[in-house]
Amino acid sequence: MRNVTLVLEDGTKFHGKSFGYDQPVAGEVVFNTAMMGYPESLTDPSYAGQLMVLTYPLVGNYGVPPFTIEENGLATFMESDKIHASAIIVADYSEQYSHWNAVESLADWLKREHVPGITGIDTRELTKVLREHGVMMGKILFDDEPDNVPVAMYEGVNFVDRVSCKEIIRYNEGAGRKVVLVDCGVKHNIIRCLINRGVEVIRVPWNYDYTDMEFDGLFLANGPGDPDMCEEAVAIIRKQMSKSTKPICGICMGNQLLAKAGGASIYKLKYGHRSHNQPVRMVGTDRCFVTSQNHGYAVDAKTLGKDWEELFVNMNDGSNEGIKHKTNPWFSSQFHPEACSGPVDTEFMFDKFVEALK
Amino acid sequence: MKDDNIKKVLLLGSGALKIGEAGEFDYSGSQALKALREEGVETVLINPNIATVQTSEGVADQIYFLPVQPYFVERVIEKERPDGILLSFGGQTALNCGVELFKSGVLEKYNVRVLGTPVQAIMDTEDRELFVQKLDEIDVKTIKSEACENIEQTRKAAAELGYPVIIRAAYALGGLGSGFADNEEELNKLAEKAFAFSPQVLVEKSLKGWKEIEYEVVRDRYDNCITVCNMENFDPLGIHTGESIVIAPSQTLTNSEYHKLRALAIKIIRHIGIVGECNVQYAFDPKSEDYRVIEVNARLSRSSALASKATGYPLAFVAAKLGMGYGLFELKNSVTKTTSAFFEPALDYVVCKIPRWDLSKFRGVDKELGSSMKSVGEVMAIGRNFEEAIQKGLRMIGQGMHGFVENKELEIPDIDSALREPTDKRIFVISKAMHKGYTVDDIHELTKIDKWFLEKLKHIIDIDEEMKKCNINTLDKELMHTAKVYGFTDFQIARAVGLEQELHSMAKAGLVVRQLRKNYGILPVVKQIDTLAAEYPAQTNYLYVTYAGVKSDITFENDHRSIVVLGSGAYRIGSSVEFDWCGVQALNTIRKEGYRSVMINYNPETVSTDYDMCDRLYFDELTFERVMDIIDMEQPYGVIVSTGGQIPNNLAMRLDEQHVPILGTKAKDIDNAEDRAKFSQMLTNNGINQPEWSALTSMEDIDKFIDRVGFPVLVRPSYVLSGAAMNVCSNEDELKRFLQLAANVSEDHPVVVSKFIEHAKEIEMDAVAKDGEVIAYAISEHIEFAGVHSGDATIQFPPQKLYVETVRRVKRVGRQIAKELHINGPFNIQFMARDNDILVIECNLRASRSFPFVSKVLKINLIELATRVMLGLPVEKPSKNLFDLDYVGIKASQFSFNRLQKADPVLGVDMSSTGEVGCIGNDTSCAVLKSMLSVGQRIPEKNILLSTGSAKQKADMLDAAQMLVKHGYKLFATDGTSKFLTENGIENTHVLWPSDPDDGKTPKALDMLHNHEIDMVVNIPKNLTSSELTNGYKIRRAAIDLNVPLITNSRLASAFISAFCTTKLSDIEIKAWGEY
DSSP states (O other): OOEEEEEETTSOEEEEEEOSOOOOEEEEEEEEOOSSOHHHHHTOGGGBTEEEEESSSEEOTTOBOOOOBOTTSOBSSSSSSSOOBSEEEOSEEOSSOOOTTOOBOHHHHHHHTTOOEEESOOHHHHHHHHHHHOOEEEEEEETTOTTOOOOOOOTTOOHHHHHSOSSOEEESTTSSSEEEEEESSOOHHHHHHHHTTTOEEEEEETTOOOTTSOOSEEEEOOOSSOGGGOHHHHHHHHHHHHHOOOOEEEETHHHHHHHHHTTOEEEEEEEEEEEEEEEEEETTSSOEEEEEEEEEEEEEGGGOOTTEEEEEEETTTOOEEEEEESSSSEEEESSOTTOSSSOOTTTHHHHHHHHHTO | OOOTTOOEEEEEOOOSOBTTBOTHHHHHHHHHHHHHHHTTOEEEEEOOOTTSSTTSBTTBSEEEOOOOSHHHHHHHHHHHOOSEEEOTTSHHHHHHHHHHHHHTTHHHHTTOEEOSSOHHHHHHHHSHHHHHHHHHHTTOOBOOEEEESSHHHHHHHHHHHOSSEEEEETTOGGGTTOEEESSHHHHHHHHHHHHHHOSOEEEEEOOTTSEEEEEEEEEOTTOOEEEEEEEEESSOTTSOGGGSOEEESOSSOOHHHHHHHHHHHHHHHHHHTOOEEEEEEEEEOTTSSOEEEEEEEOSOOHHHHHHHHHHSOOHHHHHHHHHTTOOGGGSBOTTTSSSBSSSOOBOSSEEEEEEEOOGGGSTTOOOBOOSSOOOOEEEEEEESSHHHHHHHHHHHTOSSOOSSSSOOOOOOSOHHHHHHSOBTTHHHHHHHHHHTTOOHHHHHHHHOOOHHHHHHHHHHHHHHHHHHTOOTTTOOHHHHHHHHHTTOOHHHHHHHTTHHHHHTOHHHHHHHHHHHHHHHTOOOEEEEOOSBTTSSOOOOOEEEEESSOSSOSSOOOOSSOEEEEEOOOSOBTTBSHHHHHHHHHHHHHHHHTTOEEEEEEOOTTOSTTSTTSSSEEEESOOSHHHHHHHHHHHOOSEEEOSSSTHHHHHHHHHHHHTTOOBOSSOHHHHHHHHSHHHHHHHHHHTTOOOOOEEEESSHHHHHHHHHHHOSOEEEEESSOOSGGGSEEEOSHHHHHHHHHHHHHHOSSSOEEEEEOOTTOEEEEEEEEEETTEEEEEEEEEESSOBTBOTTTSOEEESOSSOOHHHHHHHHHHHHHHHHHTTOOEEEEEEEEEETTEEEEEEEESSOOTTHHHHHHHHTOOHHHHHHHHHTTOOOOOOSOOGGGOOSEEEEEEEEOGGGSTTOOOOOSSSOOEEEEEEEEESSHHHHHHHHHHHTTOOOOOSEEEEEOOSHHHHHHTHHHHHHHHHTTOEEEEOHHHHHHHHHTTOOOEEOBOTTSOOSSOSOBHHHHHHTTOOSEEEEOOSSOOHHHHHHHHHHHHHHHHTTOOEEOOHHHHHHHHHHHHHOOGGGSOOOOGGGO
């Protein structure tokens, strides 16, 4: 394994070894405190442009499941059709794996998809640096190629445009109620959760104007990067809201776009929420949920329009975790009810949405 | 919100430590009491376990040292009138007692509300049939089991399910009376035993080889649920989870598997209606996502204690608050203090629990591990990788191992079968097999242990092999760093590169590597356990040490205000909760005096490893190397080695050599007490008597010595604790056996043999001295004559039958020794006394097992005093002493023979009790009754079986036998005893020994036991020869297996008999500790 150095924007260095694809890379360094689910996280389009640090030190234990695609076009075990994270940074990569459903090691997969992976990093210390400083850009450099220095940008890049589908894709055609799914970088499990509930899904590019299409409900998917880069999508949502009261549901980026359409503004969190253990409370109730999250931006709840209210709040830092319209069936969550990876306690959000379609 | 109607709460403890129910319940009970006190609720605790932290002053408002049994609990309820009761913090003992009180209507009668999980939910999880039904309702798969009421039914069920099957007794502690049966013959044996414990026995299909996964789940009354931790057993299903190496979090589960089981756990807890904490155990198919729920424990458990320590999430504390009516969202994360208690901890380390067995302490015991628990303690190791965690853990269990490799070669005649049939040594068999070239696949085939774990172990072997190619000069920095990251000690490295052989010294070799390592700049770092994987800043003091990191999470003040207290390590026979109590008292005193209290310990069952108890907790090893690492960083004012039993005591000399400031008695003086020759010389110089003794260097020498003084002899090697430390050998056989054992544990120190005096009283002095002057002391007396290990003996304090002159002499000798050894701190001396002659057997310059007992009976905290002495603070001599007490304390031992299949439940050779209780009474009889009932004895109804050993012992028992007859008991006696009783005019029925010819005569002793016609067995072995033991063994073992109370000592039997003949249950006073 070749020696590598992770250099952060502020000059902090961490030394480790390359176990993935041998190629320097740059990106926004973010940490994720989930203890499992690396195949799902790596293929989550929301990680586009980011070097993903896992705080749980042992990674690769159960290998990688086969990258098979079902008849409906969705991956059997993954969240999209490829790895979206720019790199993975771990403390103790497990070279040997053991699982009945694994077909290759994490290292082999990363090499196959040309994604760097580094190990031997004190990811706890790295996390503390990121926590104190806020997320930073970082570079993985190979010690024997000191002059091979990659460059990358995160802010100001429209990652949604990079990961969104380019053409309309239909799932479960003729099944029943029709849902337009705005693909900002959708995870396959959102689609699975919808089609499992017997609806037809029409997946459209993020900036597609669907307002003249025939459908029963609108679903705004998750996606990477800064929601302020997606004004086009916001404008289309506003147009839709002015035309009809059809149900709208959003997740993560979808929550932020819906909030923006409702007049709210967005801010960047110091280091985001990326974990499986974020507690949220449904506002005005005693009901609390453990949720899976992956976002770097949040809705500023104070700026919500008068017709809107908070649906969920984060119990740790009080940040917004979902909004709803006071009269229309429009609601969304900042967290990921589709999980994958993470806890599945909030899948009821899909039930609520599908119920509202009737 | 909190329920304000609850103003007074009764908490049931778990009683004496026993296999399957140990220190974890001191921890959970203490946490619950803390939570209640924080709410201003008045607390009442019933727990006869006097050595626990929860029964200390100020933990509960009223403490009753009484049996946790419906009769006594009802009487306490009658007196105290609590508004609520907590049943789930005292293990199965409290739970069962609570269910009985509920069923009999006592709780309703006194209007006592069960807080937390409702009793119906408890019953739904405890009764197997109800449980399966309940889970069927929500389509959750269980292991289908047939509930059977008799042996015929079990045979039929097993035939239908197909062998192998597992047998379990319903309502039993951690697998008691359970096991695997491969055929009908095995089934018959198991079922009979199981029926002795429970009217209901369950037969299930065995799922051997499946993974075993557990989840700790919490639910509040608003239906909010979280899973705090999941854990994976290293050993596949088939080995009780208490016997398994356990890893947290799970390592081989994918996201989908983890969350499938998590969601099921939440579904189950909601359906059952738990309010508080529960544990869900799964069997999980290693080849698909198929699962079965094994069981649900609707209470705090061993696993929940482990999960609390593994995550930093205080489950018992939170469960108590939920019982008071709070919602999870109303509580704060106690580590970060800012974030919510409604969350699931994210770990950024791996935790490894390893059980500690003491099977070598028991004669005849089955060493194979299976579905019933035999381990007596456990350790938890924390690392940033699996290799580091498991190597730490293997050192922590204190079996003389240095990690996974570089241990003394094990002799395993058949590696294949040792892998296939797991014993307490299996992990080391894996090491040996790997060195011998077994592949991971080979070992997986034989053990069914997941290959991931085996690959990690193989990684340790690979690093080891790599180092073996080097010598100390060719070992490069990178390899050394790798070895340290993966948990190698300096000594393991030294041995791998051949340095130990070169220098002929373990200690020196280790120090050479240590120096070289420091020169390379390879140093450990300190990391925090913060529940959120560093996502939020946390001011936590919960720490571990690792080499897999570049920077410590904390900074050190270097203000010379830290006092490091070394803990007592894994609970084992001879060292358990009593030393935890001592450690906690020392911490409390240090804090109170304004110093920074620092604890090093690694036992997840303890209160001393609760991060609330000290200013800084290092959950780490008590090896010389790790203690030095921590001392290097902490630069403490001093280190306390005298409150944690023998582990820290043994470190004193080596720490002293490194100029570590040891507080209290000087290391040199500790050595003068530990080194038998030096100690004996000192006694001689001072005219203090001791039994004639000789240092053993060869078998010849010892034979000569014994020829002169005769058997029995007392044998003790230096520097070991309990069991192997000091034994009476009454014949050649025993001597040989014991010497083998002792030679194993101590090579560097000579073994001492001394003459043993029969029928002598044994006396203990626990005391505290300052600058060699005794300032407080307690003298107690054993009920049994010398020869029963002091850890097994029944102790009365204050002494009831000692001559005043004897006491005076004990005091005088104690004073002389304190002066000679310049004692500063706690110490304990054991004496033998016959008439007024007193002989010193041994002396420990540290707190002893009986410190909490005498402290609490005397109501003077000897450890607080000792700690003040060690800190150099002024102390006043307490004004009261033992002669002022107008009540009696009795400390009785708890045995766990029912767990230890085939073990001979006889006392003497090795210490074999797993726990103890201490009860206080207005007179001896009351105190004896309370304590004997607390350790599981029952007042017999009618029939008593006697076999009373030698002529002397028979005579000893005569009065008691007479008393029994007078009180209407019916006596059954074996051959010699029957004759003796008849000769003395005591009515009895002669019963046949197991070895008597089967010529149709009746009654037979064993038949009577099997037919449950005997209520109590007094069986006293004449001596310990193996021939003598056979007949008696069968009766003793049958009594244990059939759950009939058994006493094997004539003095104790007499005391108990006299107590229940003179005192009725209703005469026993119900008084709280504070009322004496």
